[in-house]
């Protein structure tokens with residue numbers, strides 16, 4: 001249905017963007033049977049009416065990194081409705097991209113749903129790096145770091161801490177791709193422990209760690225899970241703590257037109273790490289989990305761990321929690337955090353992340369639109385921006401490639 005190639009090339013004299021996608025191919029991805037784009041390693045603006053397929057392109061790019069992408073979608077729902085099954089196997093989507101910026105040279109990344117996953121079976125993702133199928137998604141993070149802001153994140157400061165933890169973890173992963181594996185292992189152990197505590201509810205009453213048996217049953221399975229939780233829990237908390245400290249420094253040095261934001265972590269384990277070495281914090285977490293078995297069996301959760309932390313963001317200039325700021329201010333603070341993080345990543349990894357900014361520009365006043373364009377140019381970051389109104393991107397015109405999509409078709 002679509003086969004658009006040959007977007008305008010940006011001025012080759014501008015600083016070379018890093019972690020930049022220069023070729024993108026989508027197959028049976030959402031509204032696209034096939035889409036091919038070739039762009040320069042410079043910002044890309046996607047404009048077009050509602051439903052044109054702009055966010056779908058950003059989602060495809062986000063799926064080149066570990067995780068579920070910017071919509072947090074199930075893998076199966078991404079496959080284009082009506083896509084044909086091939087060779088007796090089920091229909092499947094695929095994203096392929098050439099990424100520039102790696103000192104070792106361009107790399108090709110592929111991500112998709114494994115074709116032929118039978119109905120009801122767990123959906124499996126296929127990941128390819130330079131044509132080789134690799135196990136797991138974590139390896140993607142070493143080749144591309146991406147951050148995104150979407151309209152779905154507009155409630156980030158007002159809603160529950162879970163969304164802020166996921167946001168924070170994405171920031172950490174863009175800096176340290178191993179964080180994805182540690183956070184997943186922690187979450188898995190948490191679910192397993194909750195399941196086992198639920199199954200043996202009643203048996204845990206009066207039980208203490210180390211006795212070896214619980215009502216005649218071997219308790220080593222719980223000990224092992226709590227070891228895993230302690231080890232990964234402290235690693236997750238330490239990585240978040242390190243990132244928040246760097247982010248706080250970068251925000252403090254920012255005197256741009258975005259609101260001056262401050263960040264802090266509210267978390268028990270993160271607090272311990274300020275008082276004791278990591279190994280001691282692991283011991284303390286292990287002991288707290290063992291002590292909490294009885295209560296945790298009743299609640300179905302775990303009272304202590306990094307899954308209970310929160311990212312606290314304040315508007316420093318007005319000394320207000322971000323949740324109390326206006327909608328536009330909250331958006332501007334999210335942009336300030338994203339740009340500060342991009343500066344931190346650039347320093348740490350030697351190249352800025354790919355920035356996916358869905359419907360962001362429409363919320364900014366003229367001063368902040370110009371400031372965002374300047375910040376992207378200074379960072380040398382490749383940003384993919386979307387909006388329905390091309391006129392709002394005038395400040396980006398000298399550095400960006402402006403592409404127009406209508407009904408899933410690229411219009412030259």
Ligand SMILES: Nc1ncnc2c1ncn2[C@@H]1O[C@H](COP(=O)(O)OP(=O)(O)OP(=O)(O)O)[C@@H](O)[C@H]1O
Pocket residue numbers: 029030031032048049050051052053054055056057077078079080081388
């Ligand atoms: N699995 C799917 N199969 C086919 N079409 C899909 C699938 N998932 C989503 N779509 C369609 O993709 C179209 C484009 O969606 P997208 O969110 O990219 O639009 P957009 O250009 O960002 O619009 P807006 O400006 O309203 O945010 C929508 O019409 C949607 O119904």
